[in-house]
Every structure is written in C-alpha cells, then in structure tokens.
Amino acid sequence: MGLTSNEVLVLAVALAVVLFIGTVWFWPRLARQNWRTVTGRVGILIATQLAIFASVGLAANQAFGFYATWADLFGQETSPGVVVDHDPAKGRGGPVEVRGTRPVNVPGGGSPSTGGQIQKVTVSGKESDLASKAYVYLPPEYFQPRYKDRKFPAAVVLTGYPGTAEALIKGLRYPQTAHERAKRGTMQPMILVMLRPTVAPPRDTECVDVPGGPQAETFFAKDLPEAVSEHYRVGEKPGSLGVIGDSTGGYCALKLAVHHPDVYAAGAGLSAYYKAPIDVTTGDLFHGDKQLERHADLMWSLDHLPPPRTSLLVTTSKQGEDNYADTERFIDKVQPPTRVSSITLPSGGHNFNTWRREIPATLEWISGRLSAT
Known part of the structure; x- marks a missing residue:
C-alpha cells in the first residue's frame, strides 16, 4: 500500500482507535506496582501515542503532499533522473510517454469531453538527460470535435520542495479550479503540466544547471516546453506558455520567466523567495561559479540584466509569510517592458490553505496573458 493511499491512513487510524480502547480496558489490570x-x-502509552502521531502525519502528508512514496519518506530516492529511450518500432516514440489516465473530479468528469482528463506521463529531456514524472490536465474542449484543430495555451505548474505532483491535483485542486473557472468564462481553457521541481531526487536543485551535475534549468527551459509542444496541441508561437509555482516552485517559476521570456510569457510565484538557498538539501549548486550564483539571484537579475519582455505575478501576506518585505522590493525593481502584478493577503501562512485562496485569481491572471494563436 502506498504512502498516500487511503488504505494506509484508515489502517493507522483504526490501529490508534484499537490501542486507545485497549489502554482504557487494560489500565486497571496494569495498576499494580511491579516492573x-x-x-x-509505558509500552501501551508509547504504542498509542505513536499510532496517533502516525495517523496525524499520514493525514498531513495526504493534505500537503510532502512525500510521495515510502522511499521518498525514508530518503531512499537517491538515483538521478535519467533519459528514457523509446523504440519507435513499438509505437512509443517521443519525449512524452503516457502511462495512464484518470478523470477529473468534477460533475460529468467521467467523460473527457465534459470534465477533461488527467494523464500520468513521463517527460524525457534530450538536452538535460533528465526525466520526470508529471500529470497533464487536458480541458474538455481538447476532446470536443469542434475544437479538434484548435491549439491551447499551457502552463507548467510546480510544487514546492520536496512536494509531490499528486498534491497539485488532490491538495491544491488545479485541474478542478481550471475547469470551474473556464466554465464560468473567467479564463480560457488551458493545458496544465503539473510536476515537482525536484528532477534529481532527493536533491533540491532549485532549477539550476549545476556544474557537473543535474541540468535542471535546461530541463525546464528547453526540454519540457519542447516535449509538451511536440506531444500536445499547444500553441507554438511565443506567448502560449506560462509557469506557476509555490514556494520553491514559485522561485523557479519567476526565474524561468525572467531568464527565458522567449519561452515563458508569464510566471507566477506563490509565496516565492528570490534567491536560491544553499543548504543540506541543495548541496553545492554553483561550485564556486560566482556568475552562476548571481544569475540565480532574481534581485540581481532585475538590477543587472535587460528587463525581460514577460509578465510576473508575486503573492505574499502581510502577516504569516516571511517574504513580504522581499516581495515589495522585488516589485519595486521591475522595469518595463516587464509587467508585474501581485496578490497580497491580509494574513496567511506558507501552506496549502493560503495557496488555494490565491490559485483561482492566479489561473485567471495567467490565462489573460497567454495566447495559442
């Protein structure tokens, strides 16, 4: 049973309940004073508390998507991403391999032409030699005969670190929100490519091309857009692709839009920070290359590089977020032709509840800045 499965959570809760009842039942028999x-x-109290903590932890992981698998939880995912070669003779050529489909959890979701579809895919990078699992949301119009020749705008959607792509569907409800907003007419139908920025797990590469290491920025700036446009009916002209992310994914989204405006016409950073950290999860990202380190600092980029022709959205909270002051500084540094917008909540923490409040407006914002024609 998988770490995020309902069966594991139910089993943990049931065990906690049984141990609690057993503690109450057997306590009188354990009242004597001997070893x-x-x-x-001591044993029954520890067992009960461990079961309760496990239940709470599993529920929190399901809600916030910290870890996807048992191996991810115990730090056993150590192998870097690899290129997956496909044999055209077997009908599996191309950089995107569809591994399964599922309906969208909306009314009428059983029919792709009504609810759209979520595809589980593996994306392989030719330039970066990296591969990553992802989920692709295709809107209902993608399957409707009258739109069979239509191309759609697309947005790459990134989690934080460590994060799971599944959390973008279950916890943050990107497909459901996109479906609802398009049905209301407040945004255009869009393709969403949902994945985590961790393309070389368990390392946090911060979407950086690490010297002698994972070429994460190349994967997101070149390989992923080319793979998506080759496999799906996505607009090929500049202006058809955007990127959204939260936390680490938010930093990546802004960096990709600032550094690659010819690829990403818009980038939205929810609770983003503006400079790649160096810690135990990242390792040495720059290997002494000061220019690469400065380049990964978005404040430095705005001060020293030509203003990119792209649109940026940043979000923060006056209370509860620690990026409020930096976000205000970032906004002040933006110069034309770059456009910048913001969402500032009165209060809200660095969590799913805050991002769920920001996602509807973010999807409408990015929809208004992309065009597939």
Missing part, C-alpha cells in the same frame, strides 16, 4: 505492570503501562 511488569510499569513496563506494560
């Missing part, structure tokens, strides 16, 4: 009963009381 056996004392050991029994």
Whole structure:
C-alpha cells in the first residue's frame, strides 16, 4: 500500500482507535506496582501515542503532499533522473510517454469531453538527460470535435520542495479550479503540466544547471516546453506558455520567466523567495561559479540584466509569510517592458490553505496573458 493511499491512513487510524480502547480496558489490570505492570503501562502509552502521531502525519502528508512514496519518506530516492529511450518500432516514440489516465473530479468528469482528463506521463529531456514524472490536465474542449484543430495555451505548474505532483491535483485542486473557472468564462481553457521541481531526487536543485551535475534549468527551459509542444496541441508561437509555482516552485517559476521570456510569457510565484538557498538539501549548486550564483539571484537579475519582455505575478501576506518585505522590493525593481502584478493577503501562512485562496485569481491572471494563436 502506498504512502498516500487511503488504505494506509484508515489502517493507522483504526490501529490508534484499537490501542486507545485497549489502554482504557487494560489500565486497571496494569495498576499494580511491579516492573511488569510499569513496563506494560509505558509500552501501551508509547504504542498509542505513536499510532496517533502516525495517523496525524499520514493525514498531513495526504493534505500537503510532502512525500510521495515510502522511499521518498525514508530518503531512499537517491538515483538521478535519467533519459528514457523509446523504440519507435513499438509505437512509443517521443519525449512524452503516457502511462495512464484518470478523470477529473468534477460533475460529468467521467467523460473527457465534459470534465477533461488527467494523464500520468513521463517527460524525457534530450538536452538535460533528465526525466520526470508529471500529470497533464487536458480541458474538455481538447476532446470536443469542434475544437479538434484548435491549439491551447499551457502552463507548467510546480510544487514546492520536496512536494509531490499528486498534491497539485488532490491538495491544491488545479485541474478542478481550471475547469470551474473556464466554465464560468473567467479564463480560457488551458493545458496544465503539473510536476515537482525536484528532477534529481532527493536533491533540491532549485532549477539550476549545476556544474557537473543535474541540468535542471535546461530541463525546464528547453526540454519540457519542447516535449509538451511536440506531444500536445499547444500553441507554438511565443506567448502560449506560462509557469506557476509555490514556494520553491514559485522561485523557479519567476526565474524561468525572467531568464527565458522567449519561452515563458508569464510566471507566477506563490509565496516565492528570490534567491536560491544553499543548504543540506541543495548541496553545492554553483561550485564556486560566482556568475552562476548571481544569475540565480532574481534581485540581481532585475538590477543587472535587460528587463525581460514577460509578465510576473508575486503573492505574499502581510502577516504569516516571511517574504513580504522581499516581495515589495522585488516589485519595486521591475522595469518595463516587464509587467508585474501581485496578490497580497491580509494574513496567511506558507501552506496549502493560503495557496488555494490565491490559485483561482492566479489561473485567471495567467490565462489573460497567454495566447495559442
């Protein structure tokens, strides 16, 4: 059973309930003062508390998508991303391999032409030699006969670190929100490519081309857009692709839009920071290359590079977020032709609840800045 499965959560909750009832039932029998009963009381209390903590932890992981698998949780995902070669003779050529489909959790979602479809895919990068799992949301119009020749705008949607792509569907409800807003007419139908920025797990590469290491920026700036446009009916002209992310994914989204405006016409950073950190999860990202380190600092980029022709959206909260002051500084540094917008909540933490409040407006914003024609 998978770490994020409902069966594991139900089993943990049931075990906690049984242990709690057992504690109440057997406590009188363990009331005597000898080493056996004392050991029994300590053991049953520890077991009950561990079961309760496990239930809470599993529920939180399901809600916030910290870890996708048991191997991810215990740090056993150490192998870097690799290129996946496909044999055209077997009908599986191309950089995107569809591994399964699922309906969107909306009314009428059983029919792709009504609810759209979510495809589970593997995206392989020719330039970066990286591969990543992702989910692709295709809107209902993608399957309707009258739109069979239509091309659609698309947005890459990134989680934070470590994050799981599944959390973008279950926790943050990107496909459901996009479906609802398009049905209301407040945004155009769009393709969403949902994945985590961790393309070389468990390392946090911060979407940087690490010298002698994972070429994460190349994957997101070149390989992923080319793979998506080759496999799906996405607009090929500049202005048809955007990027959204939260936390680490928010930093990546802004960096991709600032550094690659010819690829990403718009970038939205929800609770983003503006400079790649160096810590135990990232390792040495720059290997002493000061120019590469400066280039990964978005404040430096705005001060020293030509203003990119792209649109940026930043979000923060006056209370609860620690990026409020930096976000205000970032906005002040933006110069034409770059356009910048913001969402500032009165209060809200660095969590899913805050991002769910920002996602509807973010999708409408990015929809208004992309065009597939």
